[in-house]
Amino acid sequence: MLTFDILEYQERLKRTKESMERQGIEVLLITDPANMNYLSGYDAWSFYVHQMLVVILDEPQPIWIGRLMDANGAKSTTWMYDEKILAYPDYYVHSDVYHPMAYIAEMLKQMGHGKRTIGVEMDQYYFSAKAYIKLQENLPDASFKDATSLVNWIRIIKSDQEIEFMRRAGKIAENAMQAGVSTIHNGSRECDAAASIYYELVKGTEEFGGDYPSIVPMLPTGENTSAPHLTWSDQHFEEGNAVIVELAGCYKRYHVPLARTVSIGQPTERLERLADIVREGIENVLARAKPGIYLEELEEAWRESTKKYGIEKESRLGYSTGVNYPPDWGEHTASIRKGDQTVLQPNMTFHFIPGLWFDNDGIEMSETFRVTEDGVEMFTHYPRELIIQSPYHLPDDSKGIIS
Amino acid sequence: MLTFDILEYQERLKRTKESMERQGIEVLLITDPANMNYLSGYDAWSFYVHQMLVVILDEPQPIWIGRLMDANGAKSTTWMYDEKILAYPDYYVHSDVYHPMAYIAEMLKQMGHGKRTIGVEMDQYYFSAKAYIKLQENLPDASFKDATSLVNWIRIIKSDQEIEFMRRAGKIAENAMQAGVSTIHNGSRECDAAASIYYELVKGTEEFGGDYPSIVPMLPTGENTSAPHLTWSDQHFEEGNAVIVELAGCYKRYHVPLARTVSIGQPTERLERLADIVREGIENVLARAKPGIYLEELEEAWRESTKKYGIEKESRLGYSTGVNYPPDWGEHTASIRKGDQTVLQPNMTFHFIPGLWFDNDGIEMSETFRVTEDGVEMFTHYPRELIIQSPYHLPDDSKGIIS
Numbered sequence: 001m002l003t004f005d006i007l008e009y010q011e012r013l014k015r016t017k018e019s020m021e022r023q024g025i026e027v028l029l030i031t032d033p034a035n036m037n038y039l040s041g042y043d044a045w046s047f048y049v050h051q052m053l054v055v056i057l058d059e060p061q062p063i064w065i066g067r068l069m070d071a072n073g074a075k076s077t078t079w080m081y082d083e084k085i086l087a088y089p090d091y092y093v094h095s096d097v098y099h100p101m102a103y104i105a106e107m108l109k110q111m112g113h114g115k116r117t118i119g120v121e122m123d124q125y126y127f128s129a130k131a132y133i134k135l136q137e138n139l140p141d142a143s144f145k146d147a148t149s150l151v152n153w154i155r156i157i158k159s160d161q162e163i164e165f166m167r168r169a170g171k172i173a174e175n176a177m178q179a180g181v182s183t184i185h186n187g188s189r190e191c192d193a194a195a196s197i198y199y200e201l202v203k204g205t206e207e208f209g210g211d212y213p214s215i216v217p218m219l220p221t222g223e224n225t226s227a228p229h230l231t232w233s234d235q236h237f238e239e240g241n242a243v244i245v246e247l248a249g250c251y252k253r254y255h256v257p258l259a260r261t262v263s264i265g266q267p268t269e270r271l272e273r274l275a276d277i278v279r280e281g282i283e284n285v286l287a288r289a290k291p292g293i294y295l296e297e298l299e300e301a302w303r304e305s306t307k308k309y310g311i312e313k314e315s316r317l318g319y320s321t322g323v324n325y326p327p328d329w330g331e332h333t334a335s336i337r338k339g340d341q342t343v344l345q346p347n348m349t350f351h352f353i354p355g356l357w358f359d360n361d362g363i364e365m366s367e368t369f370r371v372t373e374d375g376v377e378m379f380t381h382y383p384r385e386l387i388i389q390s391p392y393h394l395p396d397d398s399k400g401i402i403s
Numbered sequence: 404m405l406t407f408d409i410l411e412y413q414e415r416l417k418r419t420k421e422s423m424e425r426q427g428i429e430v431l432l433i434t435d436p437a438n439m440n441y442l443s444g445y446d447a448w449s450f451y452v453h454q455m456l457v458v459i460l461d462e463p464q465p466i467w468i469g470r471l472m473d474a475n476g477a478k479s480t481t482w483m484y485d486e487k488i489l490a491y492p493d494y495y496v497h498s499d500v501y502h503p504m505a506y507i508a509e510m511l512k513q514m515g516h517g518k519r520t521i522g523v524e525m526d527q528y529y530f531s532a533k534a535y536i537k538l539q540e541n542l543p544d545a546s547f548k549d550a551t552s553l554v555n556w557i558r559i560i561k562s563d564q565e566i567e568f569m570r571r572a573g574k575i576a577e578n579a580m581q582a583g584v585s586t587i588h589n590g591s592r593e594c595d596a597a598a599s600i601y602y603e604l605v606k607g608t609e610e611f612g613g614d615y616p617s618i619v620p621m622l623p624t625g626e627n628t629s630a631p632h633l634t635w636s637d638q639h640f641e642e643g644n645a646v647i648v649e650l651a652g653c654y655k656r657y658h659v660p661l662a663r664t665v666s667i668g669q670p671t672e673r674l675e676r677l678a679d680i681v682r683e684g685i686e687n688v689l690a691r692a693k694p695g696i697y698l699e700e701l702e703e704a705w706r707e708s709t710k711k712y713g714i715e716k717e718s719r720l721g722y723s724t725g726v727n728y729p730p731d732w733g734e735h736t737a738s739i740r741k742g743d744q745t746v747l748q749p750n751m752t753f754h755f756i757p758g759l760w761f762d763n764d765g766i767e768m769s770e771t772f773r774v775t776e777d778g779v780e781m782f783t784h785y786p787r788e789l790i791i792q793s794p795y796h797l798p799d800d801s802k803g804i805i806s
Contacts, residue, residue, distance in 0.1 A: 044632040045618055048528075048731035069718050069760055073630030090718035091742075094735045096552070099526075122533040123502075125451075129535035130526035130551065148533065149499070191612030195605040202598035202635075209594030209637025215448055216615045227476030229447040232605075234612025315472050315493035326729045328451035332497045339494075357472055 002041055003252050004161060006079050012039055013055065013062065015154045020057055025119035025145055027108070028055040029135075030062075031127040033325040035151035037253055040064060040080060044073040047126050047325060049093055050100035056113070063111075065104055067093060101131045105138030114139055119147030125327065152333045156320050158347045162254060163370060166322070166349060169256040170368065170379030172210045173249030176200040177258055177382055180217065180245050184262050186391040190219050190232035190243075197247055210250060214329040217247040225261070225362040228355055239265040239391035244364045246353075248321075248329050249380075255321050255329040256379040257351040259366035262387040274356060274363045275386035281305040281354055282367060282384065285317075289369070289376045295340040302354055311356065318352040321368060344371050349379075405444055406655050407564060409482050415442055416458065416465065418557045423460055428522035428548055430511070431458040432538075433465075434530040436728040438554035440656055443467060443483060447476040450529050450728060452496055453503035459516070466514075468507055470496060504534045508541030517542055522550030528730065555736045559723050561750045565657060566773060569725070569752060572659040573771065573782030575613045576652030579603040580661055580785050583620065583648050587665050589794040593622050593635035593646075600650055607654070614653040617732040621649045628664070628765040631758055642668040642794035647767045649756075651724075651732050652783075658724050658732040659782040660754045662769035665790040677759060677766045678789035684708040684757055685770060685787065688720075692772070692779045698743040705757055714759065721755040724771060747774050752782075 002009075016039060020028055030053040036042045040053050040062055051066030061084050064074045068087040075082050088103040108114065118139070121127050123146075136144065158166070180197040197217045204210035219232040221243045228244070237243065241264045248257040263271060284305040285298050302317055316337035319330040329351070334342035336352060353366035365384065369376040405412075419442060423431055433456040439445045443456050443465055454469030464487050467477045471490040478485050491506040511517065521542070524530050526549075539547065561569070583600040600620045607613035622635040624646045631647070640646065644667045651660040666674060687708040688701050702720055709716070719740035722733040732754070737745035739755060756769035768787065772779040 043634075044630065045621060045634055045730070046632040048618070048733075069631055069758075072760065072762070073627075073633050076627060076630060077633075091740070093719065094722070094733065094738060120532070122536070123531045125528050125531065127532055128526045128528065129523070129530055129532050130549070132532035132535075133525070146533070189612055191605055191607055195602045195613075198601040198605050199598045202594055202601050204594055204637060209592055209635070210598075212619045212634065215451070218448060224476075224479060227447065227473070227479060229449040229473055230476050230480070231446075231448055231615065232612070234607060316496065319497070327448070330451075330497065335497060337494070355472075357475065359475070 001076055002079055004041070008159060008161065009039065009041065009079050012154065016055055016151055017057055019150050019154065020055070020119065023119070023145065023147065023150065024117055025147055026057050026116040027113045028119040028147055028150065030055065030151060031121050032124045032151070033126065034253070034323050037325070038151060038155055038323055040078040042074055043077045043253065044070060046070040046073065050131060052104065054108070065107065099130065099134045101134035102138050105135050108139065113142070115141040117145060118142045119145050119150065121148050122146040123148045149332055152331050155322055155331055156333050156348055157345055158322060158349055162322065163347060165251050165254040166256050166370070166379055168208055168251040169249040169254050171249065172201060172204055172251060173247065173256045173258040174380050174382050175205070176247055176249060177245060177260060180247070181260070181262055181387055181389060184237055184243055184264060184389050185393045186237060186239055186264065187393060189234050189236050190221055191234045194219055194232040201247065201249060204251070208251060211252055213248040213250045213255060214324045214326045215248065217245065220244050223360055226357050226360055228357060228362065228364065237264055242267065242271055242361065244362065246364055246366070253323045253325065255324055256368045257321060257329060257353070257366060258368065258380050258382060259353055259355070259364040260382065260387050261363045261365060262389055264389050265391045267386060267388060271361070271363065272386060275365065277306055277309045277311060278354060278356065278363060278365050279384055282352070282365065285352065286367070286369065286376055289344065289371060290374055291344050291346055291371055293344050295334050295336055295342040295344060296338055298336050299338050313354065313356065317354045318350050320348065321351045322349055346371055346373055404479055405482055407444070411562060411564065412442065412444065412482050415557065419458055419554055420460055422553050422557065423458065423522065426522065426548065426550065426553065427520055428550055429460050429519040430516045431522040431550055431553065433458065433554060434524050435527045435554070436529065437656070437726050441554060441558055441726055443481040445477055446480045446656065447473060449473040449476065453534060455507065468510065502533065502537045504537035505541050508538050511542065516545070518544040520548060521545045522548050522553065524551050525549040526551045552735055555734050558725055558734055559736050559751055560748055561725060561752055565725065566750060568654050568657040569659050569773070569782055571611055571654040572652040572657050574652065575604060575607050575654060576650060576659045576661040577783050577785050578608070579650055579652060580648060580663060583650070584663070584665055584790055584792060587640055587646055587667060587792050588796045589640060589642055589667065590796060592637050592639050593624060594637045597622055597635040604650065604652060611654060614655055616651040616653045616658060617727045617729045618651065621647070623647050626763055629760050629763055631760060631765065631767065640667055645670065645674055645764065647765065649767055649769070656726045656728065658727055659771045660724060660732060660756070660769060661771065661783050661785060662756055662758070662767040663785065663790050664766045664768060665792055667792050668794045670789060670791060674766065675789060678768065680709055680712045680714060681757060681759065681766060681768050682787055685755065685768065688755065689770070689772065689779055692747065692774065693777055694747050694749055694774055696747050698737050698739055698745040698747060699741055701739050702741050716757065716759065720757045721753050723751065724754045725752055749774055749776055
């Protein structure tokens with residue numbers, strides 16, 4: 001059932017330990033589900049309870065610690081020996097008396113790690129303030145170091161197999177975008193379009209199935225295009241609406257996001273103009289991308305391309321993406337923005353999303369790309385333009401079964 | 404665009420402030436997205452960045468603070484005045500230099516709350532260890548109190564409109580279960596069944612659309628039925644497989660979970676026997692439920708019903724459910740387990756899921772119910788039995804469009 005060859009997991013572990021050594025960390029407690037998956041293969045929707053992967057500098061296999069009912073899932077999805085899977089009893093779950101981190105601290109002490117230097121992911125969704133305090137209380141002789149993003153930075157360069165997974169995710173993203181776009185017309189509802197998108201995302205292709213994306217499809221419509229993170233309602237689409245569709249194809253937890261803006265019927269001149277500016281900006285940025293440059297140079301290329309039109313973008317233009325779990329498909333490492341001096345290297349992968357949001361409208365058009373030896377490879381090939389849909393539902397050549 | 408009448412939000416806020424007063428909290432920083440939604444109406448997929456709702460004991464409206472690009476969404480989904488929507492700049496997002504909580508602390512000081520008693524949700528997914536430390540560092544004169552679940556406990560008794568939303572979610576759950584079950588047969592893949600389920604969950608009915616559930620459909624198959632939180636793969640189903648389907652219908656963020664176990668072709672005698680035991684247990688528990696009893700009495704009823712068959716269940720039997728966001732549809736308050744002395748009251752709502760997991764197999768059958776004046780109301784009416792599916796795909800009366 002392993003997703004990658006065991007040698008790939010061991011290479012990832014080796015690089016993690018090198019980074020631990022550089023930072024003076026002897027024991028690393030990994031609570032980010034994407035990092036747990038990356039190093040061990042663990043894949044289950046159990047991150048709503050406290051759990052972790054423990055990487056110990058001088059031990060060959062990491063240890064998984066979680067809820068008792070999830071131990072079987074850990075045994076079946078990870079590469080470690082069964083005795084490396086440890087669990088806490090169920091009465092520790094969502095209790096205001098017992099806390100899993102107190103139990104886990106006791107286990108760490110018994111393993112002889114009570115006085116070591118312990119790395120924790122301090123700014124990560126599934127490592128709560130209370131989790132940290134309970135660890136500190138119950139490991140009074142340990143010293144703690146912030147290891148937020150230690151593993152995330154190792155994830156930033158993908159292996160060839162990871163790239164292949166992302167190509168599959170890209171194919172799924174294209175199909176889902178097409179299914180969504182062809183459901184957007186007078187008479188259908190936002191939820192109908194979202195349902196068509198989800199069907200394609202999860203079904204995948206004949207050759208390979210889809211996985212759930214870490215963020216649901218977002219579908220802000222009409223005035224709400226000014227608010228990028230609204231999901232869908234059961235309102236009907238109407239002629240004249242603009243609709244932003246942002247989604248990601250996902251294959252075995254690897255993501256390829258894709259965003260487009262759709263106009264139902266004739267778009268406003270303003271929207272057409274904005275679409276031209278954004279497309280030109282995207283092309284100028286992609287032409288600049290290659291190994292050896294700083295990431296901030298891409299922001300500079302965008303700024304040069306758009307400032308002549310009076311466009312000033314406050315928010316970042318994109319971020320590293322790949323393996324992930326809800327609530328985010330971004331890797332929380334490099335961002336395409338001013339000041340980011342990450343040097344581009346082959347097999348880095350970015351979601352480049354120069355969205356523009358104003359008081360009463362907005363536009364999104366995005367691409368996910370890989371840095372190659374001398375430029376970029378696109379993961380999707382969907383028309384890079386403002387999509388104009390007929391307000392009337394006509395049978396078309398949509399790949400979506402539902403339309 | 405408000406989901407509930409403004410008076411309902413104000414009643415919720417009043418009860419929150421009463422609880423704050425009892426606990427000596429002057430300013431409550433709410434970071435749980437379900438609690439933010441419950442008090443303000445805020446609904447967007449933006450919880451992957453730091454954000455909060457600030458409830459101040461002596462001020463009539465709460466304050467929303469989040470990322471600049473999400474402020475428009477807050478203005479359009481909440482009941483507060485626009486000037487109650489405040490934002491931090493984008494360069495604070497996923498940066499290792501700037502932290503949003505440092506900015507927010509500064510805002511709180513400028514509002515005059517720098518020396519007050521501040522409640523924070525210490526054990527909540529979206530309040531990280533670092534978020535807490537940054538608040539403490541930047542509000543050195545404030546004192547902090549743990550307010551985990553303060554608002555969750557107010558959510559435990561539903562209003563009539565919330566119950567109506569859950570009835571709609573129940574209808575969606577039934578349809579999705581039917582769509583999933585009818586896709587489970589030789590030749591289809593786990594991802595095909597998950598896609599059919601998702602389509603129904605999101606489309607909803609002709610009368611009302613569906614919303615995304617806080618947990619994806621889970622579909623452990625074959626030996627993996629021993630591991631409840633595995634999602635789906637692209638493996639083909641085979642005759643003789645048992646498949647556990649656990650899902651939730653969702654309407655405007657309100658959930659009704661539902662689980663069943665499906666056998667493709669003739670089930671083993673063992674599975675049939677387990678299904679009988681679980682069904683009998685469910686019936687005995689539901690017969691006992693009514694206002695005035697302790698929640699732990701339901702666990703007692705289960706134990707009495709099943710111990711004669713040699714069944715001993717280690718994990719809890721269920722939990723309060725309702726409005727929620729990923730990664731959980733449970734409310735983190737009352738659990739159906741030994742020692743829980745919550746007194747049942749009308750309009751409490753529970754997901755009762757007495758799953759049994761063994762070394763190599765497992766079974767799930769669940770019901771979501773409301774406590775009425777004298778017993779219970781079920782939110783779904785799906786056959787309470789082991790579902791036996793023909794291994795061969797035959798056209799049937801499935802409500803799912805895809806089968």
